[in-house]
Amino acid sequence: MSERVAVYGTGTIGSGQATLSIGNGFETVVLGHSKGGQERCWQTISQNWDDLIAAGLATTHAKGAALNRLTITDDPAALAECTFVFEAVAENPTVKRDVYQTIRRNTAAGTVIASTTSSLEADVLAGLCEDPAHFLVAHPFQPVHLQPLVEVVPCTATADEAMAQAKALLVMLHRQVVILRKSVPGFLVNRFAQALFRESLDLLEKGVATAEDIDRAVKYAMGMRYASIGLLEYFDAVGFDLEKTIAENTYPSLCNTREVQTIVKKGIRSGCTGQKAGKGLYSWDEESLADFHARLLKPFLPSVMEWSARE
Structure with a gap:
């Protein structure tokens, strides 16, 4: 080559x-x-x-x-x-x-x-x-x-x-x-991710849902949906009229903070900063880390079938 x-x-x-x-x-x-x-x-x-x-x-x-x-x-x-x-x-x-x-x-x-x-x-x-x-x-x-x-x-x-x-x-x-x-x-992707993180942390702070239920909503609706179709393809599928109504109903209450949220600041002060610390929004031990690692890799493994066989 x-x-x-x-x-x-x-x-x-x-x-x-x-x-x-x-x-x-x-x-x-x-x-x-x-x-x-x-x-x-x-x-x-x-x-x-x-x-x-x-x-x-x-x-x-x-x-x-x-x-x-x-x-x-x-x-x-x-x-x-x-x-x-x-x-x-x-x-x-x-x-x-x-x-x-x-x-x-x-x-x-x-x-x-x-x-x-x-x-x-x-x-x-x-x-x-x-x-x-x-x-x-x-x-x-x-x-x-x-x-x-x-x-x-x-x-x-x-x-x-x-x-x-x-x-x-x-x-x-x-x-x-x-x-x-x-x-x-x-x-692109980190902008999408930060918008989701900001809204999710806001929902946690307001007591609307638990971390587990927020993640369940993402995994079994958004995650599955956008694995095979695009975000803007879906917008077109729903249609501008309905999306306009949904936007009018939700935009006023969406999180729009420009500052790092309290839940993050408290975590940093207490040392509960995520997986490496053993605790963040979840508690992490060897078993849960191994399970996370396996689930992290699983969706992507089929994509390497062509190149991993090279000798």
Whole structure:
């Protein structure tokens, strides 16, 4: 394959991106500064393959072949032959600027840098990067190696050929590509998610429903519905007249706060910040975490059948 892929960053996003690219036959370099991070990255990628094997979607032979395509290093000179670099480091502009400088020093002219940022706008990051014509955002979703969507966002200077190169690579990685015409905070999916989170937390604070019932409503209505049809397709199916009536009845009472809600602030103060803390809106132990992990992967496993068999 003509592309040689690199991933700068050894965290969850970087590990998932590397799992995906080696699974699709690409020689892949992962760059990470700490030995601990490099080791965790290797273990995560290996576990990702073990999950596929357990689901009957890959073989140990395919795993071995994929891992042979992987290089994890702290030496930026390993980027020399890479033509496309996914940046997957902390959401800190200073950190990202240093990474972009390292990439540009160690790659050929025209190498595309694609940030996996979930919140920083493309033009802000492009301002930190030499050669913004070959910079863009390619925002994936966790688990990166399983969930197929990637939001591609150009900066104002991104060249057409860089966009075409990014889309072509992502299609070869069996991704569904959404291209934004302009950058907005949170892009598309995180804007949708924040609207749902805001409303859900407001309903919790008002005592309208429990977390369990809110999640049940999402899983067994919205989640099932929008797994096969689009949100705006459904709007058309309902029709403008009825949707207008529903909007008139609900818009006045929807949450419109512009501040982080009290339930979140209290959780942070008390240390009840979610799964890693063992308690957030739910309580989490080993059994519930394992169940969550299995349910998280299940909908996406069929999407890897084509690439996980590569050897």
